[in-house]
Amino acid sequence: MKDFANLFTTLDQTTKTTAKTAALSAYFKQAAPEDRLWTIALLSGRRPKRTVTATRLAEWAAERASLPDWLFRASYDVVGDLAETIHLMVPPAAQSVDRSLSAWVAEIRALATAEEADKRSAILSAWDQLEGAERFVFNKLITGGFRVGVSQKLMTRALASATDIPEAELAHRLMGNWTPDTTTYESLILAPDPAADQSRPYPFCLAHGVDGDPDDLGPPEEWLAEWKWDGIRGQLILRGGTHHLWSRGEELITHRFPELARALDFLPDGTVLDGEILAWDPEKQVPQSFAALQKRIGRKTVPKKLLAEAPAVLRAYDLLEAEGVDVRARPFAERRAMLETLLADLPPEAPVHLSPVVPFTDWATLADVRAGARDAQAEGLMLKRRSSPYHVGRKKGDWWKWKLEPLTIDAVMIYAQAGHGRRANLYTDFTFAVAKDNELVPFTKAYSGLTDAEFRKITAWVRKNTLARFGPVRQVPPEQVFEIGFEGIQRSTRHKSGIALRFPRMLRWRQDKPVSEINTHADLLEMLETYG
Amino acid sequence: MVLEFKDEGIYCPSGDFYIDPWRPVERALITHGHADHARWGHRYYLATEAAGPVMRHRLGDIALDGIAFGEKRQIGDAIVTFHPAGHVPGSAQIRVEHRGEVWVVSGDYKTVADRLSEPFEPVRCHAFITECTFGLPVFDWEDDAILSAQLNTWWQTCRDNGQHAAIGAYSLGKAQRVMTMVDPSIGPILTHGAVENTNEVLRAQGVPLPASVRVTRDTDVKATPGALIIAPPSALAGSWLRKFGSVSTGIASGWMRLRGVRRRRAAERGFVISDHADWRGLNDAIRETGAERVFATHGYTATFKDWLTEQGYDAAVVETEYEGDALDAADTDADAPTEAETVT
Ligand SMILES: [Zn+2]
Ligand SMILES: [Zn+2]
Numbered sequence: 052m053k054d055f056a057n058l059f060t061t062l063d064q065t066t067k068t069t070a071k072t073a074a075l076s077a078y079f080k081q082a083a084p085e086d087r088l089w090t091i092a093l094l095s096g097r098r099p100k101r102t103v104t105a106t107r108l109a110e111w112a113a114e115r116a117s118l119p120d121w122l123f124r125a126s127y128d129v130v131g132d133l134a135e136t137i138h139l140m141v142p143p144a145a146q147s148v149d150r151s152l153s154a155w156v157a158e159i160r161a162l163a164t165a166e167e168a169d170k171r172s173a174i175l176s177a178w179d180q181l182e183g184a185e186r187f188v189f190n191k192l193i194t195g196g197f198r199v200g201v202s203q204k205l206m207t208r209a210l211a212s213a214t215d216i217p218e219a220e221l222a223h224r225l226m227g228n229w230t231p232d233t234t235t236y237e238s239l240i241l242a243p244d245p246a247a248d249q250s251r252p253y254p255f256c257l258a259h260g261v262d263g264d265p266d267d268l269g270p271p272e273e274w275l276a277e278w279k280w281d282g283i284r285g286q287l288i289l290r291g292g293t294h295h296l297w298s299r300g301e302e303l304i305t306h307r308f309p310e311l312a313r314a315l316d317f318l319p320d321g322t323v324l325d326g327e328i329l330a331w332d333p334e335k336q337v338p339q340s341f342a343a344l345q346k347r348i349g350r351k352t353v354p355k356k357l358l359a360e361a362p363a364v365l366r367a368y369d370l371l372e373a374e375g376v377d378v379r380a381r382p383f384a385e386r387r388a389m390l391e392t393l394l395a396d397l398p399p400e401a402p403v404h405l406s407p408v409v410p411f412t413d414w415a416t417l418a419d420v421r422a423g424a425r426d427a428q429a430e431g432l433m434l435k436r437r438s439s440p441y442h443v444g445r446k447k448g449d450w451w452k453w454k455l456e457p458l459t460i461d462a463v464m465i466y467a468q469a470g471h472g473r474r475a476n477l478y479t480d481f482t483f484a485v486a487k488d489n490e491l492v493p494f495t496k497a498y499s500g501l502t503d504a505e506f507r508k509i510t511a512w513v514r515k516n517t518l519a520r521f522g523p524v525r526q527v528p529p530e531q532v533f534e535i536g537f538e539g540i541q542r543s544t545r546h547k548s549g550i551a552l553r554f555p556r557m558l559r560w561r562q563d564k565p566v567s568e569i570n571t572h573a574d575l576l577e578m579l580e581t582y583g
Numbered sequence: 584m585v586l587e588f589k590d591e592g593i594y595c596p597s598g599d600f601y602i603d604p605w606r607p608v609e610r611a612l613i614t615h616g617h618a619d620h621a622r623w624g625h626r627y628y629l630a631t632e633a634a635g636p637v638m639r640h641r642l643g644d645i646a647l648d649g650i651a652f653g654e655k656r657q658i659g660d661a662i663v664t665f666h667p668a669g670h671v672p673g674s675a676q677i678r679v680e681h682r683g684e685v686w687v688v689s690g691d692y693k694t695v696a697d698r699l700s701e702p703f704e705p706v707r708c709h710a711f712i713t714e715c716t717f718g719l720p721v722f723d724w725e726d727d728a729i730l731s732a733q734l735n736t737w738w739q740t741c742r743d744n745g746q747h748a749a750i751g752a753y754s755l756g757k758a759q760r761v762m763t764m765v766d767p768s769i770g771p772i773l774t775h776g777a778v779e780n781t782n783e784v785l786r787a788q789g790v791p792l793p794a795s796v797r798v799t800r801d802t803d804v805k806a807t808p809g810a811l812i813i814a815p816p817s818a819l820a821g822s823w824l825r826k827f828g829s830v831s832t833g834i835a836s837g838w839m840r841l842r843g844v845r846r847r848r849a850a851e852r853g854f855v856i857s858d859h860a861d862w863r864g865l866n867d868a869i870r871e872t873g874a875e876r877v878f879a880t881h882g883y884t885a886t887f888k889d890w891l892t893e894q895g896y897d898a899a900v901v902e903t904e905y906e907g908d909a910l911d912a913a914d915t916d917a918d919a920p921t922e923a924e925t926v927t
Contacts, residue, residue: 065851066851119893125719125883129719132842132843135841139721200846473847503847
């Protein structure tokens with residue numbers, strides 16, 4: 052694993068994408084095929100499952116370092132990463148053994164069925180055989196948290212340069228349901244059989260947020276607008292008489308939405324649709340809120356009651372494959388016309404709907420339409436260039452999301468907790484409260500939205516102003532006011548405040564605002580009434 | 584009690600003086616010149632002769648009296664001596680004796696010798712007031728020889744690639760330490776004004792340092808390809824570095840032991856070089872004092888106190904306002920160049 056650990060170190064020690072691509076490409080050229088395959092798997096998020104619990108690893112590391120468990124935990128709180136804490140505390144390796152990346156991964160996976168005592172001795176001996184960065188990488192693999200600052204896109208580019216296969220083609224080959232167990236480097240990358248994987252999705256085309264004014268996008272007649280739905284982005288694949296449903300995170304979610312099986316009754320084989328999965332209100336014929344859909348997420352099987360209350364539909368907005376032919380290169384306007392024809396005469400019970408186009412003639416009118424997005428159960432608009440192909444990944448210029456401004460509320464921070472990873476050791480996770488009579492009611496947590504400089508400043512304040520500690524959490528005096536932004540609000544019985552926010556984050560640190568001017572619990576309830 | 588903990592700082596009632604106080608007092612004994620220990624505004628200062636010039640440079644015209652390492656000084660009813668702390672040139676632990684009871688204030692210290700500071704000297708005492716900036720077992724420093732090799736390899740590689748190597752190091756102590764660790768035959772060493780000002784002060788008092796060139800507005804970067812640039816960490820983040828073109832950045836700090844911190848600082852390379860004791864160093868130093876009572880200041884004081892208690896010491900946390908090398912605080916306060924120094 053030495054060459055893989057060297058690769059990891061090189062990637063970790065540079066912020067320049069060209070240097071990263073070069074290092075990866077060089078690695079792909081020289082590594083053994085099994086190691087190449089595992090590297091691709093790891094860098095595309097196909098990590099081996101955890102086979103040893105974090106608790107046991109922590110225990111054994113403390114034991115190996117001859118230190119008490121509590122001191123290990125206190126150190127972990129500071130380091131913010133289990134794999135790294137173990138790496139830093141366990142004495143250096145006494146032996147040097149060179150085994151390949153795939154051999155170590157196999158060893159880690161084999162532990163799944165091992166007895167506890169065997170797990171322990173395997174881990175302790177691994178720690179004693181792995182030098183320097185190798186041990187850190189091993190710990191990252193075994194804690195299931197292997198990540199390195201390389202996007203799948205960058206990895207694909209490096210692989211393209213190492214193999215001379217076009218990047219877009221590789222991106223497509225890397226999609227789908229494969230694992231290193233079900234394929235080889237040869238059949239995944241070099242000589243894929245297109246019929247081999249009926250379920251393979253296309254890489255999603257992603258949009259950038261409109262920054263500033265849509266006027267800058269040019270003549271309105273070059274564009275089509277659609278509602279931006281607040282659901283789950285999905286790709287529905289109808290091939291070979293079966294269907295598959297993929298989420299944008301490349302997760303196969305076919306069985307979570309069994310309603311979509313009926314698409315096979317209404318649409319021809321060889322069809323691939325891009326759209327939004329939404330919980331549908333069959334009476335009012337409108338989408339339900341994201342909260343309704345949320346009940347369906349995370350369930351492997353869906354109870355009948357939920358199927359009736361929150362039936363799922365796909366609101367389709369793009370056609371990627373028609374009659375078995377990849378049509379992604381054709382202009383959007385043409386794909387859209389094909390999509391409209393395809394979905395034109397479907398009966399209302401079909402689980403696939405056409406996501407309508409929002410007509411407009413000038414940007415100012417469209418801005419007014421956008422302002423009413425919440426009434427349409429949407430979170431804003433999508434703007435797509437009529438002439439654009441369906442791009443691979445996030446490419447600036449042809450697809451834009453033009454979201455509504457977030458809802459906001461001013462609240463006071465009452466608890467702070469340290470972050471993880473690059474924000475370990477900084478207080479970044481805060482709990483916020485609003486006022487209710489003479490009390491403060493906690494209602495949300497938020498951990499993003501400030502700059503590192505602001506987090507450093509607030510961290511220094513937290514350290515100086517801690518009232519009480521509860522493990523890693525510090526209670527602070529209610530003095531610091533923040534503007535919290537969020538995308539939605541819903542009723543919740545699990546929270547004391549009675550509400551839960553969607554995508555809460557800090558918009559601004561209101562150092563200008565006294566605590567006496569924060570929003571109240573009544574304000575929150577009013578927002579729930581309006582937007583919930 | 585030989586020493587007490589007051590709002591102004593650590594106080595000696597029998598000698599009526601303070602050690603490294605953070606509020607203005609009549610008489611202050613100073614362990615070393617870092618900004619959180621040597622503050623402005625005291626009436627009389629006492630520090631080692633080797634620490635004096637930097638303090639004058641930083642604090643201006645102060646009433647400063649010098650003392651040699653090991654020299655006995657009676658102040659009121661207390662007897663005071665200064666002993667090397669191995670932290671920066673001239674840095675001292677201060678030993679205070681009253682009626683046979685001995686307390687030692689460590690200031691900041693590092694137990695492993697380097698080529699720059701007077702080597703740390705353990706001092707026997709009854710009570711030891713220790714820093715614990717890096718008081719967790721994850722902090723474990725490599726030998727200087729290994730660190731030197733890392734620095735030199737990096738510098739040489741940058742040079743071979745036609746890049747400058749720029750390292751962030753605090754202007755008093757760390758910058759000079761880096762200078763004594765690298766191989767000056769690789770190329771020229773360029774310094775930020777804040778660093779070079781300190782270099783000049785130290786050279787004038789006889790501290791041997793390799794040659795370095797101050798970066799000014801007129802510096803011709805093309806004339807020094809492959810140079811090593813040494814600047815305070817805050818300067819690496821700003822526009823100061825821009826004129827050097829292609830640069831590989833590194834930071835020299837004990838905090839670089841933590842990957843998350845290095846990534847946050849956005850430096851490509853982190854060199855785990857500290858002028859504080861690591862976990863082992865702290866534990867060794869405390870053991871060698873023979874002290875029964877130990878007070879922990881700046882760092883992971885609560886955890887370190889619990890650890891010491893478990894080891895059988897009578898340990899306590901002292902709240903101070905020292906935060907010289909505290910994570911993230913250091914960048915902005917303790918070692919930031921003053922207005923005059925920033926001009927390059
Ligand atoms: Zn210091
Ligand atoms: Zn200090």
